[in-house]
Amino acid sequence: MNRKGRIYNFAAGPATLPPVVLERARASLDDWQGQRYSLLEAPFTGDEFKTLMDTTRLQVKSALTVPDNYQVIFLQGGASAQFSLVPMNLLPPTATAGHVETGHWSARALEEGRRYGRSHVVASTRDTGFDRIPAVSEWALKKDLHYCHITPNETANGVQFPGDPDCGEIPLIADMTSEFLSRPVDIERYGMIYAGTQKNLGPAGLVIAIIREDMLGQARPETPTVFNYQAQTERQNRINTPLMFGIYLVHLMLDWLNEQGGVDVIYPHNIAQSQVLYRIIDEDDFFYCPVIPEYRSIMNVCFGIRDESHQPRFLAEAEAVGLMNLAGHSHAGGLRASLYNAQPDAAVAALASFMANFRQRYG
């Protein structure tokens, strides 16, 4: 267990946050920015909150070196809402969207997207159990695709794109929920990036979207105004009350990320953490990882015990020593250790040590 008697939390999200961010968040519930009232009591129309939103947008732009022709907006409803809102906002009824299916979440995006028009799979790894990322050269990309949707990191399956794909003129739309701000991104390959913030950035319910300006202006008439990307961009997220506490937490997380040195520093750190676990998994046949090494996620280490009968004991013993939430996603089974930006090295070391010890005792 870490300091303050807490446990180590490997949940896939909501997930571990830095103690300093939690401390600052607590303080904001008492007296926010010396205003003598809590952030939860602050009017969203006030100058303080306007400044907070502007600052947080700039922090996102700065953290990922976002070019000037992209807008950053805050959306509500979680990333799953965008599975519908992306086609409602960006896909004209006569156009076709491509989807790359690489796991549970890209399949959900595809399933929902199909309800709004022509969406087809340009590549899928379903047949090999989502164990890899197909090379762009294998994608059935037709020139008339309006956009191509990808899920660069699959939280449930532990598979991650090895880089930002180059689809030429076809804009990528990416659900980066579980890898957002964990690595540098070549933004210009994307027409839109969206991310639920409950992984690397704290609160559930909030979505950050980075949208290339020329993608806007195509919303279908039935798009609800508060979910209309262009309307929210033009009104700078002030059509309705934004998720204020969530935006504040994101601001605090971006401060913290900056204090760590930004994505250029946290990225190799994230790789190193995941390698500690993958090394143990690969050492012999006791554990296994279903994903081909070069496509393994640095955020969600999905693995299993070859003798599945050990799994309940593994989870129970782990919990007994404060290593929590190591069960895999309900659709994927097995085990999973999520290592978002805020996961401390001590947590990874403790889990690695527990895994090695467990194998020694039962292997």
Place this chain on the structure above:
Amino acid sequence: MNRKGRIYNFAAGPATLPPVVLERARASLDDWQGQRYSLLEAPFTGDEFKTLMDTTRLQVKSALTVPDNYQVIFLQGGASAQFSLVPMNLLPPTATAGHVETGHWSARALEEGRRYGRSHVVASTRDTGFDRIPAVSEWALKKDLHYCHITPNETANGVQFPGDPDCGEIPLIADMTSEFLSRPVDIERYGMIYAGTQKNLGPAGLVIAIIREDMLGQARPETPTVFNYQAQTERQNRINTPLMFGIYLVHLMLDWLNEQGGVDVIYPHNIAQSQVLYRIIDEDDFFYCPVIPEYRSIMNVCFGIRDESHQPRFLAEAEAVGLMNLAGHSHAGGLRASLYNAQPDAAVAALASFMANFRQRYG
């Protein structure tokens, strides 16, 4: 200024919260329910959070004596999102919705609702400056109306329905955002009640909906799955990550409301608070209230100074003594004091005293 050197906050929402709720919320960010991690770090699939959601739903049902054939669900996107999602979920494309227009927010609901089909105004007080609530006997209710939408309390205009209207067989749909849990409600007159929680219940972004079961099952195909009332009801709000911190705050606010004696006790208390201010306003011609007395809001006291040139000074002097956020809604102008459940009597007394003193000096 109140204890702890804080100010009195008359904002229309997000608004003042009870200090004990803020204290409990702060504690939850450190160690939630003895789990040794923060509520913000808790997995939404865990038993603790399931129990919290179940408990909070039951608290809502208990607080308003909700009959068994109604479901309570938590939605995201704020009340404004429901302006679109209500017709998407509840209004078949060939059906007609009625709207009662009594101020800024009912007009917004009507404007958005019209984008989804046949919506017409059954009654409006626009011609008299939203100074009253039209009697049901004056509403142009046709039997074929699928539902009738009302906004029982108009936050921007300070006008409030004197009770729950009886529309016979036509189900009412009510945006109760700014009066939810401030008074007892005859639930059975409603097909659906929805309320953004940033007024009487704390956090921005969360919506509580109470839906009569027979209203479900009519969602249009283009309704996003996460915003589909029936789907979220069937899945008990677990289609996607709920607004966890928001739900916890609502739970704390319902605990607090219960400690105050519930809506039967808080309702006369709310009336009494508003009467303190209306009495001063009506005492002579210095101040005025544009709303006819029997329709005046007990939540949002909207008023003005007859000599408008005094208004900037009124706001500046009020702020100087810690009476904050008294400017009216941007669409209505004038002044406004919001008196949600958590507004302390001392705040009302301080404002009343300031108003009397200001009038004495400038009247």
